Amino acid sequence: MPELPDVEVFRKYLQSTSMNQKIGDVKIFSTDMVKGVSAQKLTRLLQGASFVWTERHGKYLMAGVGDDSFLVLHFGMTGFLKYFGNTEEGTPHMRMRIDFENGYHLSFDCMRKLGEISWSEDREGFAKERKLGADPLHKGFNASRFAELIRKKRGSIKSALMNQEVVAGIGNIYSDEILFQARVHPGAGIKDLEDKDLQELYKAMKDVLKTAIKSKADPRKLPGSFLIGRRQEGAECPRCGARIQKRKFSGRGAYMCPVCQKER
DNA sequence: ACATTGACCTGAGAGC
DNA sequence: TGCTCTCAGGTCAATG
Numbered sequence: 434m435p436e437l438p439d440v441e442v443f444r445k446y447l448q449s450t451s452m453n454q455k456i457g458d459v460k461i462f463s464t465d466m467v468k469g470v471s472a473q474k475l476t477r478l479l480q481g482a483s484f485v486w487t488e489r490h491g492k493y494l495m496a497g498v499g500d501d502s503f504l505v506l507h508f509g510m511t512g513f514l515k516y517f518g519n520t521e522e523g524t525p526h527m528r529m530r531i532d533f534e535n536g537y538h539l540s541f542d543c544m545r546k547l548g549e550i551s552w553s554e555d556r557e558g559f560a561k562e563r564k565l566g567a568d569p570l571h572k573g574f575n576a577s578r579f580a581e582l583i584r585k586k587r588g589s590i591k592s593a594l595m596n597q598e599v600v601a602g603i604g605n606i607y608s609d610e611i612l613f614q615a616r617v618h619p620g621a622g623i624k625d626l627e628d629k630d631l632q633e634l635y636k637a638m639k640d641v642l643k644t645a646i647k648s649k650a651d652p653r654k655l656p657g658s659f660l661i662g663r664r665q666e667g668a669e670c671p672r673c674g675a676r677i678q679k680r681k682f683s684g685r686g687a688y689m690c691p692v693c694q695k696e697r
Numbered sequence: 698a699c700a701t702t703g704a705c706c707t708g709a710g711a712g713c
Numbered sequence: 714t715g716c717t718c719t720c721a722g723g724t725c726a727a728t729g
Contacts, residue, residue, distance in 0.1 A: 436723090507724095509706090511706095511707080526707080544706085545706050547724075592699080684700080684702070
């Protein structure tokens with residue numbers, strides 16, 4: 434699930450549920466998911482603190498407990514958050530549970546454990562430390578910056594879009610969507626793309642990400658013009674009705690319309 | 698420098 | 714119904 438739009442939805446969820454409440458106990462059930470700090474130390478750092486700000490960079494969610502110290506969550510392929518009360522159930526694969534003193538709890542659920550729980554005290558340097566490229570929704574990101582970043586790479590456009598060091602936050606699903614909306618073939622070489630293509634990709638990227646966030650990253654609520662929801666071999670292209678193809682690019686299953694997205 | 702493959706984990710869904 | 718197989722929205726390391 435979690436690419437940029439999903440993580441942004443999680444951030445808003447955290448922001449609207451979990452701010453400024455004193456943390457009582459913290460239980461980490463999968464200590465193997467905690468990186469760069471011991472689970473015990475992380476627990477101590479959180480106990481008695483409160484979340485006071487949230488931020489997102491690419492697929493990383495940060496929950497600040499001080500000006501410059503924060504919990505870091507990465508959701509892997511299957512992570513999500515749930516805030517729930519004493520009378521409610523937790524979640525099936527709860528890897529960490531934060532208990533607030535108001536009686537509510539926050540579950541970090543991650544079935545496949547491909548995510549990460551960590552801690553940082555360098556808000557400014559976080560992205561650089563993690564080798565994360567620019568976040569496409571942050572201020573200062575524009576079409577020329579995008580083109581500049583992409584042009585630094587060779588190889589295919591799909592892998593550049595998914596490369597977190599180039600642009601942070603786009604994964605397999607949304608790269609397919611962006612390419613579809615911009616009518617660019619996923620296997621197209623960057624060197625074969627014209628500036629016009631990159632402008633289209635930039636516009637599609639902004640539009641797709643913003644629209645997805647507005648729809649709460651819920652595939653059922655996304656516009657019918659989106660490819661998401663038709664990720665099935667032989668499904669109908671929402672634009673031209675042709676049969677959607679599934680192919681492999683850089684090791685990932687990619688869906689595309691062979692008519693709208695011509696090779697070049 | 699890039700693409701490919703397998704590893705990490707666990708479970709859902711397809712197919713029999 | 715129950716079993717097996719394949720695949721899954723992420724990232725990293727090893728290999729060609």
